[in-house]
Amino acid sequence: MALFSGKSDGLKLRNFSLLLVVIGLLASVFADVKIHASEPWAHLGTMLQGLFSPSTSDPQQLAIDLFYTLSFALLGVSLAVVVGLLLSLLYRYPIVRFCCAFFRAIHELFWALLFMQLFGLSASTAVLAIAIPYACTFARVYHDIYQHAPIKLAQLPELADSKFSHFLYVLLPQVWPQMRSYLRYRFECGVRTSAVLGFVGLPTIGFHLESAFKQGDYSYAGALLLAFFLLIASIKYWLKIYLLPLYIAIALWFLPTSEFTNSSDNIWRFFSVDIWPAVIQSGELSVLEKLSAYGQWLSSLIVQQGLPGIISTLLLSLMALAGTYLLCIILAPLLSSMRHQWLANGIGQCLLLVMRSTPEYILAFVLLLLLGPSMLPAVIALAIHNSGLISYLLQRDIDGLQLDTQPTERGSFGAFLYQIMPNIYPKFISLLMYRAEIILRESAILGVLGVTTLGFYIDSAFEDLRFDRALALLVITALLNVLVDQLSRKLQLCFNDQGIRVRSKD
Amino acid sequence: MSVKYIRSILLILISIFSVMVNGASKNSTKVLTFTAIPDQDQSQLRLRFQQVADYLSAELGVQVNYIAVKSYAAAIGAFRNNQVQLAWFGGLSGVRARQLVPGSRAIAQGIEDREFKSYFIAHHSTGLSRSDSFPQGIAGKTFTFGSKGSTSGRLMPEYYIRQQWQRSPQQLFSAVGFSGDHSLTINQVQAGAYQVGAVNYQVWQSMLAAGKIDLSKVSVIWQTPQYTDYQWSIRAGLDSEYGAGFSDKIQSVLLQMSDPQLLKQFPRSGFIAAANEDYQAIKETAIALDLLQP
Amino acid sequence: MLFELRHCSFSYRSKLVLDDICLQINAGETVAIVGQSGVGKSTLLNLLASQHSANIAYCTQDRQLISGLNCYNNIYLGKLAQHSAIKNLLNLLRPNVQAMREIKAIAEQLSIADKLQASIGKLSGGQQQRVAVARSFYQQRPIFFGDEPVANLDSVRAAEVLQAILERHQTHVIALHDRDLALRYFDRIIGLQQGKIVLDVAAADLSQQDLQQLYL
Incomplete structure (x- = not known):
C-alpha cells in the first residue's frame, strides 16, 4: 500500500488509476483475447439493416411485454427499497453487511433460475429476483448516504x-x-434487469428480444430495442415518487397469472433433496460421514469447476474494469465538449442511453459475430455498458458543479482538464470501484460466449438440473464477491475522505 | 413535506405486502398441458405447436394447451413439477425428465428418430471438406455446440469427440461455445464466428430447404453414427385423473397423426411407438459424460 | 461549582487553539465569552459543555437545523430523546397536541409563531437563528450554552431574544461579539485572545473602552 502513502490525493488517485490499467493489461496476457478470423460483414450487414428498419407484426404483444417489464421492475424495486431501508439501519452489524454482500453477489438471472424452481415462471419469481439483490444494494448505498449526512x-x-x-x-x-434520486436511478436499473429476466423465460421484453436476436429477426429486434430505449428515456418524465402507490396498484392488478403452478411438495423437495448431492442422500450414513462425503464432493467440484471459474471470472472482471476506465476517460471530455450544443448534446445523450440500456448479453452477442469467441467480446460488452452508466452518472454531477467560468469557455478541453476533471475524478474512481462489484457479477451471464466464468458453470448446472452444484457454485460466487468487496474497501481506505464519497469507512 | 414522504412510504408498504398474495392461480377445469424443447427458431414455437395442441384437443376430447418454454431445463422442470403432463423431448432431455418423474414413460418417437444423427459443419475458411471418417482437422479450431442440454447438438457430438481423442472439447478446441439452439449454431458458423459446429441434421435440412443456408460459406463435413433421439414422454398417473386408458389414447392419437401440415412442424414423416428402453444407450452416454447422475 | 477547567490546553490539527485555560463557573452565573472570531470561543464552549451535557441546552453557531423538516419539527427535535419512537413517528404525521402547545408558546415569545409550518429553507437567516434558539428552549434545561445565538438579529430583536434566554435558564454561558450586549446583560465577562484568557471580570467593572482592546 506504499503506493498510496503519498501526500497528495491527486497523486494517490493517479497511482491507483495506473494500477488499474496495468492490472487489466496484465490480465489480458493470461487470458484468451485472440481475435478469431471471421467473415462477419455479410451477417453484420443484415443485422444493421434490420436494426435500423425496426418493424413488428405484433404491436400488441410489444405493449404487453413493455407493461410486464415495467410492472416487475416497479414491484421489485418498491419491495427492495422498503426492505433495503430497514437493512440499511442495521447495516453497521457485520452479519447484516456480510449477508447483503452475499446476496448482492448473485446475479438476478440466477435468482430467477432459483425461484423458478419454487414459484415457476410467475410474477413472484420475477419480483423476488429483482427485490432481493436490489434490497441488499439499497441497504449498502443508503447506509453510505447516511454516513455523509452533513448535520x-x-x-x-x-x-x-x-x-x-x-x-x-x-x-x-x-x-x-x-x-x-438514487431510488429513481434504481428504477431505471430495475427496468433493465426486468428486461434481462426475459432471457430465462419470464414474460418481459427480453424474452422476445433474445429470440429475435437468436433467430436473426433483426427488424423485430430493432423494434423491441427502440421501444425499450424509449421506455427508459421516458422514465424521468413520468416516474414521480408520489405516484408510486398508483403505479404499484396498477401493476399488481394486471400482473400475469402464471401458466405454471407449483405445489408445496415441489418446494419442499427442492430444499430437502434437490440442492444436496446424491452422495449424502443415502439413508444409512451418519452425520459425520455425510459431512465428510459432502466435503469430498465439494472439494472435487471446486477443483474441477470452482477454481477455473474463479480465475476466468477475475481475469474477465479485471480486464473489463480497465476497459471501462479507459472508455470513460475517452467519453468524459467528448461528452463534456458536446454538452453546449443542443444537437451534439442530443446525440451524446442518445449514445449514453443506448450504451447503458442495451443488455450486455446482446452487445456480447453482436461482438461475438465480429470478433469470434474469446474473452474479448465479453470485455468490450462489459466496458461499453458500464462506461455508459458511469458517464451518465458523472454527467449529472458535472451539471451540478458550480463553475466560475465564462459560459463560452465551458466546452473547451482546457476547462474540462482544469475545472471539471479535478472536481469529478474522485467521484469517478469511487463509482468505478462500486461498478467493479457489478462487473464481477455481470461477468457471470456472459458464459454463453464459452468464457468459462463461474456463471458458465452455474448456468450449466441449472441446465443439467444439478441444483446441488448450482447452489454450491452460487455460494462460491457470493463468497468471492464478498472477498473482492472487502479488498476494494481496504484499498479505498488508503485514500482520505476526498477520495471516497460514495462509500463509507466502516 | 415531511408528512408527504412518510405517507407515501406507508402507502408503498401496504401495497407491497399484497404482492405475494397474487401468486399463481390454478385452473379448475381439466386441462392437459404439453410443452416442447425449444430446439430451433423460438419465435416459431407457438406457431408450430399450437396446431398440434388443436389437433390433440380435437382427438382427445380434453382441452389441450401448449406452453412455450425458454430452455431445455425449463421444459424438464415443467414436466417434473406436473405443470405439463406431456412433452416433446430430445433424447437427453427425455431421459433426464423421466429419471425425475417415476413411472413416466416414452410413448412415441418420430420415424426419423430411430436413426437420428448430428452434422458437424464448418466455415469455408477452415478448408475442411466432407469426409466419411471423423474429421481430425477440427482440433484446435473454435467450436460451438447447440444448447447445453441438447442430444444432437451436445451429447452425441461431445461423445464422439471424446471417443476420438480421449480429451474434453475444452482441451481440444481453442474455444468452445454453446449457441443455445441449432439454427443459431448454423448462423454463427455461417458468419464465421465459430469455425466448426455440431447441429441436428433435421434442422440443417429444413433450414437448407428454406434457403437460409449459403453452402459456399458453411458445409457439412461429417455426420455422426446413428442414435435414437426425440420422443413424446408422458407422466405417470394420467389414467386416474383423466379416466382409464387415457395414456394409451394419447399414444394412439400421436401414432395416428398423419396430416402432413402437422408432421411438418416436428418435422417428422410419422410417429411410431417408443419405450424407455430405447433410450438406454443415450442414458449411458449421458452418465459417462457426467451430464446425468446414475 | 458547575464547571471547572485547570490548565487546560487543546489542539486541533497540531494547532494550539486553547492555551493553558483555568476557569470556574458557578451555578446561576451569566457569563459572556468575548473575543475575535477564531480565538477559541467555540472550542471553549464545547469543552465546557462536555462536563454537564445532560443539563445543557446548547445552541451552536451552525444552528444544526434539518432542512427537510419544517420549523415545528426542528424545534420538536430538542426533546426527541425524551419521547418514545412511536410518539415521534406519529408526531411527523400529525403534530402532537401537547408538544404543539409548548412549542407555540416558545415560538410566540421569539416571534416566529407564524412560521411553524414553513420549511427551514424558506426562512431568513434571522428566523433560522430563532428556530435554533427555540429548540434549545424546548429542551427545558437549567443551563443555556449559546454560540453567537443572536448574531444575525437586529439590535432590538437581539435584545428581546437575549432577554428570553436569560429568563428561561438559571446559568448561561454565551459566546458573543456584541460588546454592548455583553456589558448590558451579563454578570461576568471572559475575554479570549489567541487561546488564552486575558480578561475575567465582573461586567460592572468594565467599560466599552476596556473591551475594545480585545478586538484590536
Whole structure:
C-alpha cells in the first residue's frame, strides 16, 4: 500500500488509476483475447439493416411485454427499497453487511433460475429476483448516504440512544433528496434487469428480444430495442415518487397469472433433496460421514469447476474494469465538449442511453459475430455498458458543479482538464470501484460466449438440473464477491475522505 | 413535506405486502398441458405447436394447451413439477425428465428418430471438406455446440469427440461455445464466428430447404453414427385423473397423426411407438459424460 | 461549582487553539465569552459543555437545523430523546397536541409563531437563528450554552431574544461579539485572545473602552 502513502490525493488517485490499467493489461496476457478470423460483414450487414428498419407484426404483444417489464421492475424495486431501508439501519452489524454482500453477489438471472424452481415462471419469481439483490444494494448505498449526512446534531448526545427517532428526524430529512434520486436511478436499473429476466423465460421484453436476436429477426429486434430505449428515456418524465402507490396498484392488478403452478411438495423437495448431492442422500450414513462425503464432493467440484471459474471470472472482471476506465476517460471530455450544443448534446445523450440500456448479453452477442469467441467480446460488452452508466452518472454531477467560468469557455478541453476533471475524478474512481462489484457479477451471464466464468458453470448446472452444484457454485460466487468487496474497501481506505464519497469507512 | 414522504412510504408498504398474495392461480377445469424443447427458431414455437395442441384437443376430447418454454431445463422442470403432463423431448432431455418423474414413460418417437444423427459443419475458411471418417482437422479450431442440454447438438457430438481423442472439447478446441439452439449454431458458423459446429441434421435440412443456408460459406463435413433421439414422454398417473386408458389414447392419437401440415412442424414423416428402453444407450452416454447422475 | 477547567490546553490539527485555560463557573452565573472570531470561543464552549451535557441546552453557531423538516419539527427535535419512537413517528404525521402547545408558546415569545409550518429553507437567516434558539428552549434545561445565538438579529430583536434566554435558564454561558450586549446583560465577562484568557471580570467593572482592546 506504499503506493498510496503519498501526500497528495491527486497523486494517490493517479497511482491507483495506473494500477488499474496495468492490472487489466496484465490480465489480458493470461487470458484468451485472440481475435478469431471471421467473415462477419455479410451477417453484420443484415443485422444493421434490420436494426435500423425496426418493424413488428405484433404491436400488441410489444405493449404487453413493455407493461410486464415495467410492472416487475416497479414491484421489485418498491419491495427492495422498503426492505433495503430497514437493512440499511442495521447495516453497521457485520452479519447484516456480510449477508447483503452475499446476496448482492448473485446475479438476478440466477435468482430467477432459483425461484423458478419454487414459484415457476410467475410474477413472484420475477419480483423476488429483482427485490432481493436490489434490497441488499439499497441497504449498502443508503447506509453510505447516511454516513455523509452533513448535520450530525452533536449537541444532542442523548439522541444516540433513540436510534429510530434519530433516523426519522435527523438522518432521513437530510438525505431524503439523495435517497430519492438514487431510488429513481434504481428504477431505471430495475427496468433493465426486468428486461434481462426475459432471457430465462419470464414474460418481459427480453424474452422476445433474445429470440429475435437468436433467430436473426433483426427488424423485430430493432423494434423491441427502440421501444425499450424509449421506455427508459421516458422514465424521468413520468416516474414521480408520489405516484408510486398508483403505479404499484396498477401493476399488481394486471400482473400475469402464471401458466405454471407449483405445489408445496415441489418446494419442499427442492430444499430437502434437490440442492444436496446424491452422495449424502443415502439413508444409512451418519452425520459425520455425510459431512465428510459432502466435503469430498465439494472439494472435487471446486477443483474441477470452482477454481477455473474463479480465475476466468477475475481475469474477465479485471480486464473489463480497465476497459471501462479507459472508455470513460475517452467519453468524459467528448461528452463534456458536446454538452453546449443542443444537437451534439442530443446525440451524446442518445449514445449514453443506448450504451447503458442495451443488455450486455446482446452487445456480447453482436461482438461475438465480429470478433469470434474469446474473452474479448465479453470485455468490450462489459466496458461499453458500464462506461455508459458511469458517464451518465458523472454527467449529472458535472451539471451540478458550480463553475466560475465564462459560459463560452465551458466546452473547451482546457476547462474540462482544469475545472471539471479535478472536481469529478474522485467521484469517478469511487463509482468505478462500486461498478467493479457489478462487473464481477455481470461477468457471470456472459458464459454463453464459452468464457468459462463461474456463471458458465452455474448456468450449466441449472441446465443439467444439478441444483446441488448450482447452489454450491452460487455460494462460491457470493463468497468471492464478498472477498473482492472487502479488498476494494481496504484499498479505498488508503485514500482520505476526498477520495471516497460514495462509500463509507466502516 | 415531511408528512408527504412518510405517507407515501406507508402507502408503498401496504401495497407491497399484497404482492405475494397474487401468486399463481390454478385452473379448475381439466386441462392437459404439453410443452416442447425449444430446439430451433423460438419465435416459431407457438406457431408450430399450437396446431398440434388443436389437433390433440380435437382427438382427445380434453382441452389441450401448449406452453412455450425458454430452455431445455425449463421444459424438464415443467414436466417434473406436473405443470405439463406431456412433452416433446430430445433424447437427453427425455431421459433426464423421466429419471425425475417415476413411472413416466416414452410413448412415441418420430420415424426419423430411430436413426437420428448430428452434422458437424464448418466455415469455408477452415478448408475442411466432407469426409466419411471423423474429421481430425477440427482440433484446435473454435467450436460451438447447440444448447447445453441438447442430444444432437451436445451429447452425441461431445461423445464422439471424446471417443476420438480421449480429451474434453475444452482441451481440444481453442474455444468452445454453446449457441443455445441449432439454427443459431448454423448462423454463427455461417458468419464465421465459430469455425466448426455440431447441429441436428433435421434442422440443417429444413433450414437448407428454406434457403437460409449459403453452402459456399458453411458445409457439412461429417455426420455422426446413428442414435435414437426425440420422443413424446408422458407422466405417470394420467389414467386416474383423466379416466382409464387415457395414456394409451394419447399414444394412439400421436401414432395416428398423419396430416402432413402437422408432421411438418416436428418435422417428422410419422410417429411410431417408443419405450424407455430405447433410450438406454443415450442414458449411458449421458452418465459417462457426467451430464446425468446414475 | 458547575464547571471547572485547570490548565487546560487543546489542539486541533497540531494547532494550539486553547492555551493553558483555568476557569470556574458557578451555578446561576451569566457569563459572556468575548473575543475575535477564531480565538477559541467555540472550542471553549464545547469543552465546557462536555462536563454537564445532560443539563445543557446548547445552541451552536451552525444552528444544526434539518432542512427537510419544517420549523415545528426542528424545534420538536430538542426533546426527541425524551419521547418514545412511536410518539415521534406519529408526531411527523400529525403534530402532537401537547408538544404543539409548548412549542407555540416558545415560538410566540421569539416571534416566529407564524412560521411553524414553513420549511427551514424558506426562512431568513434571522428566523433560522430563532428556530435554533427555540429548540434549545424546548429542551427545558437549567443551563443555556449559546454560540453567537443572536448574531444575525437586529439590535432590538437581539435584545428581546437575549432577554428570553436569560429568563428561561438559571446559568448561561454565551459566546458573543456584541460588546454592548455583553456589558448590558451579563454578570461576568471572559475575554479570549489567541487561546488564552486575558480578561475575567465582573461586567460592572468594565467599560466599552476596556473591551475594545480585545478586538484590536
